[in-house]
Amino acid sequence: MHRLIRSGALAGVLALSLLGGSAFASAQKAPDVRGHVYVNNNTAGTNTISGFDRHADGSLTPIAGSPFAIGGAGTGAAIGSQGALQLSADGRFLIAVDAGSNEISVARIKHDGSLQAVQRTPVPSFGTTPVSIAVHGDLVYVANAGASHSSYVGFRLDSGGHLGVIEDSAFDLPANANPGDVLFSPDGATLIGVRVGPNAGPSFIDSFSVGGDGRLTPVAGSPFPAEVTGPFGSVFSPVHPDQLFVTNAHGGPGTGSVSAFNLTDGVLDAVPNSPFANGQTGTCWAAIKADGSVLFTVNTGTNTVSSYLVGPDGRLSLQGNTPITNPGPGGLGAFDVALSPDQQSLYVVDSSGFVSAFDVDGAALTEKASSPVATAPGSHPFGLVVN
Secondary structure: HHHHHOOOOEEEEEEEEOOOOOOOOOOOOOOOEEEEEEEEEOOOHHHEEEEEEEOOOOOOEEOOOEEOOOOOOOOOOOOOOOOOEEEOOOOEEOOOEEOOOOOOEEEEOOOOOOOOEOOOOOOOOOOOOOEEEEEEEEEEEEEEEOOOOOOOEEEOOOOOOOOOOOOOOOOEEEOOOOEEEEEEOOOOOEEEEEEEOOOOOEEEEEEEEEEEOOOOOOEEOOOOOOOOOOOOEEEEOOOOOOEEEEOOOOOOOOOOOOEEEEEEEEEEEEOOOOOEEEOOOOOOEEEEEOOEEEEEEEEEEOOOOEEEEEEOOOOOOEEEEOOOOOOOOOOOOEEEEEEOOOOOOEEEEEEEEEEEEEEEEEEEEEEEOOOOOOOOOOOOOOOEEEE
16 A cells, blocks of 8 residues: 555555644744644655644644745655654754655745755755655654665754765665654654555564664664554654554554554563554554643544544553545545644645644544645645644
8 A cells, every 4th residue: 555655546545743843933924823834745846845824723824935945856646654854853944855856855944934945955865765754853864765775874964954974874674665654762762664565564663773873773673573564654652752653554444553562772562452443444644742642643544533542551542533524626645644832733734735734622633614725736745844
């Protein structure tokens, strides 16, 4: 399914935590603007990022000048992965994969939320088809998913927004690894890479210790077999940093689930009763509340959002599945998901070029009357940042 998405087909049971924001990019042009929402449009030719003002009620309006050219090229076709757009640790820059040109772009966030491409970017991803980015401090890792050169590669981001590759940081993957997500643990000591694998499996989860020089060392036992075929998105608990949640996309119709793991020195150990089912199809993207109490997953095959309560031990309790009821023209392919920093709004980007928005009340979701909003003509977006 994941491989079909990358080829542009949205058939089947398809099947991206994002970072919170900073006050740096607070808009000044309207008193009720609380921040912004950004989407990697994955447009062919020159890739662009759509930017929206995020208002006090969670509604979105386009930022003047949006979409913003960032230099590299998208594929012009839908791609499934989590983390294709990330915020720098200091909140000053957006880092985007350019999957069509095998590059990574960096854009500066200006005071009004508009974007300006950083000089000397994009830079090569040192692989093919980059699909996911992880950020911790000045350390940046990219997952390249192309069969001809699949890998994880490390970079340093300087204060001017320039990326420099870390020598000898590349970790090569099998041609059929199909990485769907790469992310750091909250303390930056561990890097997780989720290998979706072929539709029939096998699927694995990589775990690395991260050295002071930024290079990776596989932990004992890595890669770990996935609990279900097609692990996809992943998120760490913000309050229990050794708890990892991984969505499972390829179990089949009605078999969507989330696996929960405890990590000890990077070694994965499944939480009792994991995986936790939701009865949906294509459970792909995940976001978790800042207090770690609720986990949301996007189920692309059924175009729903599942809500789970998270127990102190990492066990999940399904609270419900909310339909995405306001798809834009051209049909809906629900993709990446992110929460606003105030935890009052949840946003889902869909592959046909729209962003849906929900009010959040505990674990309950209600789609906003203003939802959805369009990104840009010709976009097949993946990757979502809310600041």
